[in-house]
Amino acid sequence: MKFIATDVLDTQQKMVDRATAQLEKPGFAIDPYFYRSHVTYQTELEHIIYKSWLYAGHISQIAANGDYFLFDIGEDSIIICRDSNGEVRAMHNICRHRGARVCEEASGNRRAFVCPYHGWGYGTDGTLKAARDMHVMEGFKPENYSLKQVRLVVFQGMIFINCDPEAPDFVKPLSNISAQLGAYDLENAKIAEAKTYRVDANWKLCLENYLECYHCASSHKHYAKLHTLQALAHKVKPINEAMWARAEEMTGVAGIADEYYGYYNDSADFGACSYHSRYALYDGIQSGSKDGSPVAPLMGNMKGYDGGAGDFQMGPLTFMLNYPDHCVLYRFIPRSITETDMELVWYVNGDAEEGVDYNKEDLTWLWHNTTLEDEFIITRNSEGVNSQFFEPGPYHPEHESTLNEFVTWYLKALSQLQAS
Ligand code: FES
Ligand SMILES: [Fe+2]
Secondary structure, three states: OOOOOOOOOOOHHHHHHHHHHHHOOOOEOOOOHHHHOHHHHHHHHHHOHHHOOEEEEEHHHHOOOOEEEEEEEOOEEEEEEEOOOOOEEEEEOOOOOOOOOOOOOOEEEOOEEEOOOOOOEEEOOOOEEEOOOHHHOOOOOHHHHOOOEOEEEEEOOEEEEEOOOOOOOOHHHHHOOHHHHHOOOHHHOEEEEEEEEEEOOOHHHHHHHHOOOOOHHHHOHHHHHHEHHHOOHHHHHHHHHHHHHHHHHHHOOOOOOOOEEEOHHHOOOOOOOEEEEEEEEOOOOOOOOOOOOOOOOOOOOOOOOOOEEEEEEEOOOEEEEEOOOOEEEEEEEEEEOOEEEEEEEEEEOOOOOEOOOEOHHHHHHHHHHHHHHHHHHHHHHHHHHOOOOOOOOEOOOOOOHHHHHHHHHHHHHHHOOOOO
16 A cells, blocks of 8 residues: 555645544544644655654764664654764754754764765764865855754653644653653663564554554454553453552552643643553563463563553554563654554663573563554555545544544644635
8 A cells, every 4th residue: 555646626725624624523533634644644644753852862862973764754754963062962853954864773873974075074963074176156155054853852862853843842841751651761772673564554644553452352462461551440450450559569660650641632732742560460470472461571660560550642643552671662653644653672781692681582571562463453444444445433432532532633633824
């Protein structure tokens, strides 16, 4: 499902009208139009994705001055770099001369970024250092042509960026979950593995799938044996309550189970969601692994296993599922109207040694396989919703309530745009 024909009569007004009409039918899956419209996709990039706080990476990826990596969003590329003064920076990977990418390699160490086209050279802080022969141009000032900087926040070792220079603050929303997330000491954690799953589906289908666990029982047989999230809340209430009662004592972390709901429509500012809740694993399960036993040493300040897992959201497209012994970060990034990068990052304790304290296969088994199962159902979903015969059905009021929250937030964002 890589190719979708352009509707030549599509307009932004049509999109706004459709979003407004869809909002009048709450609790129903959205019209296929929103997955097929190129106008909608470009508008989403401009008004949703590039105005949201997005996880870019971890400070351990740029430990030394000059270290960098690229973060690709849509058709764009952003350089995340530690400059020669040790400052972390995010900059558009676009030459200020005629727009070539100044850096192609996905990661590395540089003393400068030299454009391959006409050779303009930029320092690791983005300042233009060399522009061959441009001195003959009267009034040319190199200081006017630095690489464009991107907003950036480093929170507990994780780097978040926002392409909107006017984006609202993200530090305050994150502070609402800092105690719960702080338990894992992610600042000093180690990335044991990171994988990008390129899924042939619109980004919303991938995100919608993550936001509901109605499909868990039917699609994730193994996951569903371990995590109570797959069941209706009243059925697993006693298991959750027992875990909440013992969580602080067994993990040694005050407030570890404190909930905070600031996602989508409850977020104080657009694109700056934060959320945490702790839910129970089934009896006897300690971690998210093949047999439910630990697969790595305890993270950060955690003193033991309470049979719980921390569920986090940081910005609209980034999530984390944190077991006492490892954390799994999940991020969704659109790459085209029908392609999405689902990025998974497995964090372990910074002192853990591969082959001694953990092995990658055991550590990644559950979420690698669960993600492949998701990829299968998401692509089937994509095929179905792109049919002219698809008529959207109702969301389950409980199992799909978070998905409904996202969709409502999304439609509101579109419907509020003035057609231009
Ligand atoms: S486009 Fe980069 S130097 Fe010309
Ligand atoms: Fe899933």
